[in-house]
Structure formats: C-alpha cells, structure tokens
Amino acid sequence: MECPEGVLLLLSFTAIFFSCEHTVPELEAQLAAMRKKAADALPGSSWSPFDINPNLPPERADIVIIGGGVMGWSIAYWLKQKERVREGVKVIVVERDLTYSQASTVLSAGGIRQQFSLPENIHLSLASADFMRNINEHLGVLNEDPVDLQFNQSGYLFLASEEVAHIMEENYSTQRQVGAKVTLLSPTQLKEKFPWINTDGVALASYGLENEGWFDPWSLLNAFRRKAMSMGVIQCCGEVTDFKYTVSMMTSPGGDPVVYKRINSVKVQMPKGLEYQMVECAIVVNAAGAFSGKLAEMLGISSNPKDTIAGTPVPVEPRKRYIYVVHCPDGPGLDTPFLIDYSGMYFRREGLGGNYITGASPKEADEPDTSNLEVDHQFFEDSVWPRLAYRVPAFEKLKVTSAWAGFYDYNTFDQNGIIGDHPVINNMYFATGFSGHGLQQSPAAGRAVAELILDGNFKTLDMRGLGFRRIMAQEPILERNIL
C-alpha cells in the first residue's frame, strides 16, 4: 500500500510539472487514474488488499461453548436466562457443521423416559419433561411461531426376562420414590393391554404413564437456538483446533507435583480456509458430544503420566448406532409405546402411516467402525429383525424403507453423563458423555451447567454425583437401563 504522504508528494510534483507545460489528454487520463488509486489506498475507502472473513468470531468473549448441538445451545440459553444484568455474559457457540450432518442431536430417535436406575438421571429427565411441557413459556420468541415439539405421549415399555426382573423391580421403587409415574405389568396384564406382543420369556414389564414418549429433536434444537440468539448469543461456524493455555505447578501434600492448566484462548479455524481467530475467553464449555474426548486431548492430557489425576483422559468416544425405518401395514396401532426388549432391541411408531423406527444395541465385541456414518444393512437382518419378529409377530412381514446411522457420545467409563468442571483444567466445564440419553436430559443438564458457571454451585438439582470426581476416583456409577 502506498503511503499517503508519498502519493501527495508525487501528485504535487506532477501538478507542478504539468502546470509548466500544456497537458496531453493521455497523460491527463493517467493522472486521473493515479489520483483515484491514491484515494482508494487511503483508509476510509471500500478497497482493501485483503478481504477479512466476515464470519470470524469476535476476538474476546466471556464463555465459549464448543459444540452447537442441543446440549451446547441449551447451556447458552440458560446462561443468558440466568445472567442478572443485560448483556452480562458474552457467549459464543462454536459449531463446525451448520448442516448438522453428523451431529448426534438430529440423528437421534428423540425419546424421553424417566425409567433409569440412577436417581440423578431420573431427576434430569423429569426436569426436562417439565421444561418441555412449558416450552413456549421458556423458549417462545415474540412475533415468531410457537414451538411445536410434536411430542407423542405414548410412554416407554421395558420388558425384562427372569434374570433381570429383580433389577427392574428395584429400579421401579427408585423411580417411584423420585417421582416418576411408572407402573409394573405382569405378562397377563401386558397381553391384555397390548395384544400384539408375544409375551414368551417376559417376566415383568415396566410402563411409563406420564412424561414419557418421543419428540422432534430438530425442533428442540432450533427452539433453543432461536431463543438464545434472540437473547444475544453469537453463533460461529468454525472448528476448534487448538488452545492456548498457561500452566502452573503446585505440590500436593504427598509431595507430587500437580500441573494446573488454565485456558487463555481458543483457536477457531474457519471451514474451507486457512483463516483462524484466537478467541480470548474466561470459560470454555465442552459440549462437543461424540468428539469431546478428542477435543480434550488437545489440552495435552495424554502427555501426563497415566495414573495421575492430570493424566486421566476424558473417557468419551463416538460409538455408531443404526436406526432403520420399516413399514408394516399390520403393525401395532396408535398406542404403540417405545418398546425396549431385554435383548437390546427397540422400536417405536413413527407417524400415522404404519411406519416404525427400530434398532438394537450391538454387543461390546461387535462395535461398528466409527470413521463414517455408513449403514450396515446386514446388521438389521442378523440382529434386529429376528428379535423384532419374535417379540411382535406382525413384524414378520415388513419392508425397510430407510435407515441412518448416528454417533453416541459414549462414556466408556460408566455410560452416564459427565457434568461439571475438570479438576486440573481450571476453566473447562463438561456436559458430555451421555451415551444415548443426552437429548432427553439436555434442558435440565444445560441449567445445571449454567448454575455451576454463574452461581458456582448446583442450585435446583444436585449433579455432583455426575462430576469428574467419580472418574478420578475410579468409582463408576453404573446405569442399569442403558440401550
């Protein structure tokens, strides 16, 4: 870029030179062009040599939420909901794929249930159901359409064989105590209520009467996003590739050195380009779902010795699960619950036209490869259809119309969510690892994380049992009703 003073000097020389002689038309045109170029080079004009990407996130923010799924946007909404002063916290949500092609949120079956064995999980689901009941009060935006979740109130039906019937009974008493509306059914009652079920091998069934069913995850995600953006949350499309952090050292009472890390800024890389922006932030929230473990690795956790607190990795990895859409005109009718068999197979009704969504959990040894989202149709033939046809004889004649695959953010430690701050990375909060029930717990989990960040402690629901402590102490809290 030419410097303005030099240009003005040149112009003045040319003016003096030309005032002495009579002007030639081409030289005058060249002079006009030079004048225009000089005016363009000065700041204030619309030309600049480099185009700055308009989609870069701001240089500074208070809280950066990595992951724009339902969990990330729920946390963003609750943070804005709980701030005491208008524009008190500057929140950015960084999402690398705005089409959500691989996001677990939109690929999920969308069910919500309270039939868990862990009281924290039941509390989270109940609070989320309460939230969804009054969703327009919470997420309604003035002058926009009301939120329609298309919630089907059909309930979940769990079937238990002889071996696991006692677990189901214990779970039932926990659920009743916490306040979930569940009822136990014997095989005869089950046959009476749902005549299309084959009750061979079923010793006990557990049926949800209220607050259970399924809904449209995309509507919930968009409702959260719309409301959060209307409250001032900034959405950024980019990928977090690096962190800049400071390291401080302290000695524990036993004499071992403990390394603390504090994140200073987050490097957000723009999609399809080399531009990046270092976003200086105070707090980082890891809501990256299936890719949270990989994200935490960028903080250099694995470089520490394995059996120290600083060296324990975040135990979240992606696991691929398939969902198949089948069409069966003679299948069960409007009252089909979300049926979950003890063999790991599940199905639910989809719409009114005789379509059903079905799938099954694979065994630990046969976990499918997670490098892509290709569907294995052989899995349906081998593992899903036989169990489906055994449980519901009408499904012997069906046709698979469609299928897709999605990732679970699978917590390899104990398959329960991790909500809380990291013991060694001072300003990183986690809301991940829900292993298949993140969507149904997202409103309440988002509120819990927002309370932790803004109030310092859990206020409405006590989620300390789901924090990092259990991973550090190697005490898994197993959920016995995962599928």
Add this chain to the structure above:
Amino acid sequence: MLLSWRGQLRRKGIMRKNAYYDFTQRLYGSDIAAAFYILSLKGGFRFVGQSDWFRADQRGKFNWDFLNHKDTPLEEVDMSYTVINYRGLDNLEGQQSLRTLALRGCPEVDDWFLARLHVFEDSLEELDISHCPRITTGGLAALRNLKGLRRLDLSSLPGISSPGLVVILLEEMLPQCQIIATGYDYSIKQHGGEEEVQR
C-alpha cells in the same frame, strides 16, 4: 416488552387460578376442595348419589350448599370453556369415582393434560374434549390408558392434521369406545398440482 408482560400476566393469572387448594383440602377434605376448585373456575359438578348439579353462573357466584355434602366423591364434572390446565388436575386427582369429564372448548387443555388423565383410568366412562385448540395426535395416543372409556367426543379439534385416519386408529385402540367426531371435512382433496406437471 409490554406485549411480553401482558402475556406473562395472563399466564400468571391462569396459574393462580389453577393452584392447589391446599388450605381447603386440609380443612374440608379433598372432595370439598375439588368441588370448590371447580366452582371457582366457573365449572359444574354432580356428587355421587345426588341428581342435581352445582354450577357457578356467569359472574362466578354459586350456591354454598355443596358444603353440606362432606366426603361425597364427584361423579360428573363439567369444566367446559374454563381455564383448567395441567396444574389444575392436582385438585381433581383423588376422585376415584369420576365417570364423566367434559372439557369442551378449554384453551389450556393440551397433550400433557391428556396424559395425566391416566389417574382416572378405572372409572372414567365419558370424555368430551371437542373444540380444544391445543390437542394434537400425540396427546390422543395417551388416551390408551382409559380402558373404561365408552364415549369420546373429538369434534372440531383444530390441532389434528388427518382426522379421518386418527379416528380410525383411535377406534382400533379403544374398541369398546364410541367415538364422536363431527365438524371435520372428510372429503378427499383434489390435487391441483398434478395438471401442472403433466403439461
């Protein structure tokens, strides 16, 4: 901001009306509390064994004679055109002999309310939910628990997209129930767009 305040005030008013009548329940028992709640919302009811109805008039005034019938459960309740909602069902939950429930034209009755009606699953025989704007198909699936239901009125529900199909599915779901569904346009819609494609 003023518009949102108006909406919030309206919602708070409805929540206050549907609050749990704890004080009345402790002093007079749950049946009288339920009766008082119904009359305060301008509904009507009939006790078991009695033949006349207790109703509140347009201005909300009602006869206090119902206090004479202590510990008598309610048999028929008419809450049509009232603002009863999910919270309001707390007051009616203990009624195990409720046979008829009329909720015609209630603006706050939605799918979650229908799911909560499972508390009356043994006794409820007639249910009228016509003209309720917030009910959709997902909530109608929740009616499977009412195994004693004999008469269901679903007329003119604006929230249902394909009423003919829904009525057929409901008849399959509740075989002993007579379903009344008037006020829908069951004619087959002509596809005007097909002619454009053929050209």
